[in-house]
Amino acid sequence: MSALPHKVGAEAIAEKGWIVAHKWLLLRRASQIGILLLFLIGPWFGLWVVKGNLNYSYTLGVLPLTDPYLLLQALVSGQTPEKLGLIGVALVVLFYLLVGGRTYCSWVCPVNLVTDFANWLRTRLGLKGGAHLSRKTRYWILGMTLVVSAITGTIAWEMLNPVSMLHRGLIFGIGFAWAVILVVFLFDLFVMRHGWCGHLCPVGAFYSLIGKFSLLRVKLPARTDCNDCMDCFAVCPEQQVIRPALKAINGAPPVILEENCTNCGRCIDVCSKDVFRFGTRFGASVPGVSGTVSPVPK
Amino acid sequence: MENAKKPKGSSRRQFFADTARMACGVGLLGVGLGLYARHATALPPAALRPPGALPETEFSAACIRCGLCVRDCPYSMLMLAKPEDPMSTGTPYFVARQAPCEMCEDIPCIKACPTGALDHALVDITKSRMGLAVLVDQETCLNFLGLRCDICYRVCPVIDKAITLDPQRNARTGDHTLFIPVVHSDACTGCGKCEKACPTEIAAIKVFPLYMAKGQLSAHYRLGWVEKEKAGGSLVAPDAEHQYHMPEGMKYEYGKGLSVVPPAEVAPDAIPSAPTPPAIRALQGGKL
Numbered sequence: 001m002s003a004l005p006h007k008v009g010a011e012a013i014a015e016k017g018w019i020v021a022h023k024w025l026l027l028r029r030a031s032q033i034g035i036l037l038l039f040l041i042g043p044w045f046g047l048w049v050v051k052g053n054l055n056y057s058y059t060l061g062v063l064p065l066t067d068p069y070l071l072l073q074a075l076v077s078g079q080t081p082e083k084l085g086l087i088g089v090a091l092v093v094l095f096y097l098l099v100g101g102r103t104y105c106s107w108v109c110p111v112n113l114v115t116d117f118a119n120w121l122r123t124r125l126g127l128k129g130g131a132h133l134s135r136k137t138r139y140w141i142l143g144m145t146l147v148v149s150a151i152t153g154t155i156a157w158e159m160l161n162p163v164s165m166l167h168r169g170l171i172f173g174i175g176f177a178w179a180v181i182l183v184v185f186l187f188d189l190f191v192m193r194h195g196w197c198g199h200l201c202p203v204g205a206f207y208s209l210i211g212k213f214s215l216l217r218v219k220l221p222a223r224t225d226c227n228d229c230m231d232c233f234a235v236c237p238e239q240q241v242i243r244p245a246l247k248a249i250n251g252a253p254p255v256i257l258e259e260n261c262t263n264c265g266r267c268i269d270v271c272s273k274d275v276f277r278f279g280t281r282f283g284a285s286v287p288g289v290s291g292t293v294s295p296v297p298k
Numbered sequence: 299m300e301n302a303k304k305p306k307g308s309s310r311r312q313f314f315a316d317t318a319r320m321a322c323g324v325g326l327l328g329v330g331l332g333l334y335a336r337h338a339t340a341l342p343p344a345a346l347r348p349p350g351a352l353p354e355t356e357f358s359a360a361c362i363r364c365g366l367c368v369r370d371c372p373y374s375m376l377m378l379a380k381p382e383d384p385m386s387t388g389t390p391y392f393v394a395r396q397a398p399c400e401m402c403e404d405i406p407c408i409k410a411c412p413t414g415a416l417d418h419a420l421v422d423i424t425k426s427r428m429g430l431a432v433l434v435d436q437e438t439c440l441n442f443l444g445l446r447c448d449i450c451y452r453v454c455p456v457i458d459k460a461i462t463l464d465p466q467r468n469a470r471t472g473d474h475t476l477f478i479p480v481v482h483s484d485a486c487t488g489c490g491k492c493e494k495a496c497p498t499e500i501a502a503i504k505v506f507p508l509y510m511a512k513g514q515l516s517a518h519y520r521l522g523w524v525e526k527e528k529a530g531g532s533l534v535a536p537d538a539e540h541q542y543h544m545p546e547g548m549k550y551e552y553g554k555g556l557s558v559v560p561p562a563e564v565a566p567d568a569i570p571s572a573p574t575p576p577a578i579r580a581l582q583g584g585k586l
Contacts (some may be wrong), residue, residue: 042369055388056364056412064412070362074413077359085362142321144328154335154358164363168378168388172365175380197546288532 008234011272021177023290024265033095039171053168054108055158056088064088069142070164073149073157099263101211105197105204105239106264108164114181115150117195118188119237131192135240135260138205145202162196163203169287194237204260211259218261219279220245220254226275232267246275255281338386343506345383345391346490348376348407350417350425351401354507361415363388367407373400376407394490394505400427401489402456424456429488430511431461431481431503440504441477444468450479450492450503459485463493479503483512 019026039057041047050059056066066088071081081089082183096104106112148156158164162177162184169177187193197204223246232246233239241258243249268276339358341347348367351357368376368391375397376390385391390407392399401423408416420426431450433439440447441463454461459481469475481503490505505511527531542550549559 048369050368051369051410052364055362056366058366058412066362066412073360074362079356079414081362081413081417082411086436088412125564132318134320137320137324140324141327145331146322148328148332152332152335152339153355154386155362156331156335157334158363159331159338165381168363168365169380172368172378173380176382177380180381192563234342234522243449 003252008231009270011229012231012270015272021269025271028107028233029113032110032113035108035171036110036167039167041077043171050231053164053171054110055164055168056085058084059130063091065092067164068093068204069150070155070158070201072206073155076146076150077153082107096210097214099216100214101207101209102204102238102260102262103211103214103216104207106262108166109163110170110196111163111181111184111201112197114166114185115188115194116237117221118185119194120188122193127190130190131195133192133199135199135238137199138202139201142202142205157202161203163201198237204262208259211261215280215282216263217279217281218245218256218263218265218276220256220275221277221279222273222275223248225273227273229272230251231270231272232276235266235270237262237266238262255279257281321580329525338384340385341507342384344393344395345379345385345508346394346399346429346488346505346507347392348392349401349405349423350408350420350486351428352415352417354509358389359384359416360413361386361389362413364412365390366412367409367416370406370410372402372406373397376398390533392490394493395431395501396494398490398494398505399487400536401426401487424485424487426487429490429505429507430483431486431488431490431492431505433479433481433503434513435500435502438498438500439479440498441479442477442502442559443483444470444474445496446477448477448479449495449497453487453495455491456485456487520564 006261010020015021015159033277038050041049042051050057053176054067055070058064061103064084065084066081068089071085071089071203144159148154160180161214165177166181169175169181184196188197192199206265215264226246236242238258241256241261243258244252244258245254248254263278265276265278268278335358339355340352340521344526347354348371352360352586356536363378363386365378365388368374375392377392379385379387379389379391381387383477403423405420405423408418408420411418434461436442448463451457451461451463461481463477464480466476468476488505488508492503493501493505496503510536522533544550544556547559548556550556
């Protein structure tokens with residue numbers, strides 16, 4: 001904290017009020033907890049809106065949803081799903097092509113609640129430094145899990161996957177999955193900032209591949225208003241995604257096209273200058289705002 | 299020139315070093331994960347898969363651990379493996395002694411499965427093979443001890459086909475019958491009702507996964523009596539007449555043992571045309 005000149009987001013709160021300065025964060029928590037509750041009211045109260053878990057779920061007896069990464073591991077190990085499984089995977093891929101691949105991470109995944117808490121605590125405790133690892137590690141792990149799945153003929157990552165362990169654990173009985181989640185929490189708290197979600201998790205890595213082509217994006221129509229307060233960098237779980245669009249590196253358009261942006265919207269919240277907003281990947285040139293033409297002369 | 303070259307070479311070296319480090323680190327993780335995943339495909343003997351489950355090695359690849367089968371089981375007897383259980387995490391199983399499969403005719407667990415992990419081609423629950431009942435302990439089985447417990451036989455959903463009671467002489471008392479429960483693999487679905495119902499402290503009859511419970515004859519083995527029936531007669535015709543060589547005045551009958559020949563039978567011309575067993579014919583022929 002001491003390294004920062006001011007409290008992150010303080011300006012935005014002063015400018016817009018606390019609620020507006022936390023709008024997307026609150027909505028995101030509502031989404032994460034709401035989705036979890038939808039799964040939980042079945043076993044808790046016998047209200048079966050959704051059956052299953054994030055691997056595959058069946059909503060109201062009409063809507064199948066299948067995790068595409070899981071299904072890919074099953075495919076490489078030589079297994080094909082039934083009709084509902086296939087429809088489910090098509091719907092999920094289509095949905096995340098619209099809203100952004102890693103939107104799954106920040107709006108749905110229950111582990112995000114754990115790692116966000118770890119990061120909040122890390123900031124609160126003023127913990128600095130820690131291990132360094134390339135953010136590309138997750139793609140290596142993603143590739144490795146597919147190879148191991150193919151060789152062993154199993155869905156390899158399911159042996160360790162904290163995402164499904166936590167989600168399934170909350171719904172079907174946690175067992176020792178809490179220990180795995182605790183390890184992830186402690187890793188993010190003490191070992192590496194944004195360690196799990198930002199560096200290691202192959203589930204997120206897979207969704208980011210969908211995110212390469214997705215529609216919904218964070219746009220920066222007012223990027224020239226940026227006063228370099230750095231608050232957006234401080235809150236962003238994937239800091240590398242902001243710079244090109246914000247600083248027009250190599251003439252980048254004012255839209256975050258990086259596949260690892262999780263569309264969490266925290267940058268929109270904390271910006272007192274309202275540089276960011278949600279939009280589509282197209283028409284990055286907003287009428288009347290700079291950024292239409294490459295701001296960096298070639 | 300020299301200065302311009304140096305950083306290029308060192309950055310390439312750096313690239314290879316980084317790549318090697320990444321590949322080795324993740325590779326190490328991968329080997330561990332692979333070994334762990336392989337080990338987890340060995341299903342513990344007490345855990346049985348739902349009806350229609352693929353063989354274990356394929357099952358752990360096909361099952362996406364969603365728990366839909368668990369949800370749609372009207373008897374809530376299926377569980378999902380927790381991380382500490384010695385099988386693939388998140389896969390469904392049941393323990394017969396705790397709660398056996400109730401063998402629903404419409405098999406809702408299979409219908410709920412979004413993958414091929416539970417074989418959707420299975421529509422007749424009596425054709426399912428979740429495991430095979432084995433009477434593992436003849437020392438504690440009450441029927442083996444001479445009681446008419448018969449519970450496993452009575453609770454069996456495929457009664458008189460999967461388990462039959464085969465009468466045997468009670469050698470201990472000499473004049474009672476033992477009703478021995480015999481499991482027939484062509485009819486046993488492995489539902490586990492017998493194991494659940496077995497009244498002994500620890501079940502004397504248990505359901506094991508098929509790979510543990512079922513033996514298999516070598517491919518070249520032929521059962522003589524089956525072949526004979528198929529051929530409609532002896533394959534080594536003519537059947538050799540069996541010769542017994544008994545002490546004088548004694549006879550041997552199959553299943554009865556030695557006995558003294560009654561005087562009437564000894565008379566060679568007493569019943570000359572009646573069909574008599576070969577042993578007696580031999581006696582009559584005076585071939586002792």
